[in-house]
Structure formats: C-alpha cells, structure tokens
Amino acid sequence: MASSPIMSGAISPTLPAHWRDFVALTKPRVMTLVVFTGLCGLLAAPGHIHPVLAFTAILCIALGAGAAATLNQWYEKDMDGLMKRTANRPLPAGRMDPQSALHFGVGLSVFSVLLMGIATNWLAAGVLAVSILFYVFIYTIWLKPRTAQNIVIGGAAGAFPPVIGWAAVTGDISALPVALFMLIFFWTPPHFWALALFVKTDYAAAGIPMLPVVSGEVATRRQIWFYTAIMAAAAMAPVLLGLTGPVYGTTALLGTALFAFFAFQVFRRRESDPSRMGPERRLFKYSILYLFLLFGAVVVDRWLMA
C-alpha cells in the first residue's frame, strides 16, 4: 500500500508552496476537456458575444472547475495519500499546507462565479456555482464515500460546462445544451469505470466504494455496457431532434459505433491484466477522444447551419 510522506510524518509542508503545485491542484489535464465542452457550448449558441467576454466566460469555467478540483483534493488529502495514483499530489505529498489549498479553492470559486456574473449574466454564473457546489458537496463529500453509484449522480457536475457556455451567450438554456448535458452525463460512467477496472486495487486501498471494489468486475463490465447504450441514445438525440446536421450526425454515428465496440470488448472480458493495454485502457483513452470529436462536430455543424 502506498503511504504518503506527510501522513507518515517523514516531511512537513514547506511554505510557500510552488506555483506549479497550485496549478496541479486544478487538475489541468482533465480541465482541457471540461474547457473544450464549455467552449463548444458557447460557440454553438445562437447570438453574439464580444470575444473578450467569450474569453472571460471560458476562463471562468476553467477557474471554477479548477477551484472544484482543488476543494476535492483538500477534502480527500488523507485518502489520496493511500493511493499510488494520487499519493504524489501536492497535499498528500506534503508540498503544500491544507489551509493554503482551502483558501485557494474557496477564493477561486467565489472569484470565478462573480466574474462570470459580471462579465456575462447571472444564469451562467448560477449554473457555474451549482456545478462547483455539486462536485464538492454532492459528489466528493456525500456520494463518493458512501455509494458505488457515486459517479453516476455526482458526474452531473462535469456535464454542466456546455450549458454554462451556452447560457453565457444567450442568457437561457434550450434543448441543445440540455442534450449535450445528457451526453456527458451518460458518458461519465463508461469513462470512469473503464479506468476504475484497472486501478481497482488503489480504490480498495483507500476504502472508496467504487463499483469494481463493491460489486466486482463482472457487474462493472455489465454497467459499462448498460450506460454505453443510454449514452448512444443521448449521442443520437441531437440528430433525431434536428438540433444538429450531417457533420455531427456522421461523427456521432461512427464515433458511437466505435465506442460501443470497445465497450463490448470490455463487457466480454472476464479479467483485466493491468500490465497490458487491454480493452479497459483502450475504452478509457478513446472515451476522451470521443467527447472531443462529438463536441467539435456540434460546433462545425452549427456554423454550417447558420
């Protein structure tokens, strides 16, 4: 079991923390896709927004998501120290004191929401605030330590960015941003459980009730397949409702068929070999590319339809 240096008392946090550790707290790699889906929501929206305000809105989504990730790591600093994948994060590794992280997370949350409200409108700011609160209170504090379905409901936090981007332009929420919300919402379980299948022992070590730990691999594979089917319906909904055109239609059809193929391979397997690039890793990696492709296609289509 990996044990963090700070927990074992080997080191104490040094102050002030390096700026790189503050950046690390915001989970910048995950944020790329969060920002991209938010940007696509903004670009697909009808109407005009000044480029400076558009940039500010996207910055606020990035800062809000970074703030939520920071508060998540502040709350989970002890658990993160127990998992190999997360033990080297700034807090469990002892490179930052918890209070700095808490102040940074709260400050950034308030700043991002206020700036969004002042720069665009208070609907966009309100949805941003809801997504931060949802990620911190509903997912991290309430659901994650309690139920194996934690990411199904909690994952809603990550589905809000396209809605925020859209609302920043239009001041309202209509069918397309709701459809995009649904797509990310039903994409999250296969995205995460594919990863959880090959880092299962990590979650068990930290006592986090992730699905493969609680219900086993077979049940997780079945659930990945189940949510992939619902995600496929959500991916095709914008086409069937006439909200998007042929570019999205083709991308969604081919992209989802490949997703379903990879998910089926995961479903069929009975045991994963963590040392190899198995179907689980392939599905996880492809899940990220998939969302980039579909959201990019939404924007291209909306431009062609305009």
Ligand code: HEM
């Ligand atoms: C509750 C929902 C989710 C959970 C539990 C989850 C979990 C994870 C985990 C554990 C990783 C491994 C890498 C890391 O620790 O940084 C990861 C990677 C990633 N996630 Fe998710 N995720 C969720 C939702 C999302 C959403 C909504 C997005 C964006 C729309 C997203 C985008 C990504 C990306 C881009 C990576 C790859 C990062 C890299 O290249 O290292 N995730 N996710």
Ligand SMILES: CC(C)=CCC/C(C)=C/CC/C(C)=C/COP(=O)(O)OP(=O)(O)O
């Ligand atoms: C605008 C806004 C607030 C957007 C929120 C976007 C967001 C934070 C989505 C969730 C993504 C994510 C990395 C979850 C990790 O779960 P985890 O924290 O359980 O992962 P861990 O095991 O790596 O700590």
